[in-house]
Amino acid sequence: MTGHVTIREVADHFKVPLSTLHYWERRGLITPERRSRQRVYDADQVYRIALIDIWRRTGRLSIEEIAELLAADDHWRSRVDRQVAAVDAQLADLERARAYLVHLRTCAHGPALERCPEFRAGISVPASLFST
Template sequence: MGSGNDGLTPIRDVADHFGLPLSTLHYWERRELVAPTRRAGQRWYDTEQLYRVALIKQWRTTGLIGVEHIAEMLGDGPGRREAVPELIAECERRRAELDEALDYLNRLHACR
């Protein structure tokens, strides 16, 4: 990913690297999930913000964690203490469902 001498990466490079539309990064900024630096009207991302983008993308890719929960988990408020255990339980429930589906498909595949 291209970055300037100051360690900042332009928004276009961030979007391309993570396979995200620019509108997604703009939306995440409006929701205060990321806070890029502004220079001459353009958004630039430092290393911390790049890590946040990677984390948010991973969470969103699962389809399990909504933007509201992500904001709670990235924030310092009391919502994090409640959101994380709930999401762990939901992930475990989903994993069990996927394991059952996979077992069924493997049995189906083995049948003649």
């Protein structure tokens, strides 16, 4: 990409309202240039917008977390490590949920999966449930 693109082109391309780009600018996430009083973005800013949009659309990062990650301070790696750990935990939860759904398709217990011995074997419950 050479040159600059207008705020309208960016908004249309990423399917975000102009107000979103204005908000990101107010929050310091992006810094457009001004040409004839119009906001324009260079390649670096467009890629930054793409990154922010990916993080926002996946719902994994709040605007505050995105601002922290984009801040050029000494703690950015630890912030990234925390986010990676959070995503890993979410992936593990999703994999478990998927496994239960796949099992449900063929389980003889049908939608009463809570009665399935295989399901029960993989679930932790309070020990006092089985004490007399």
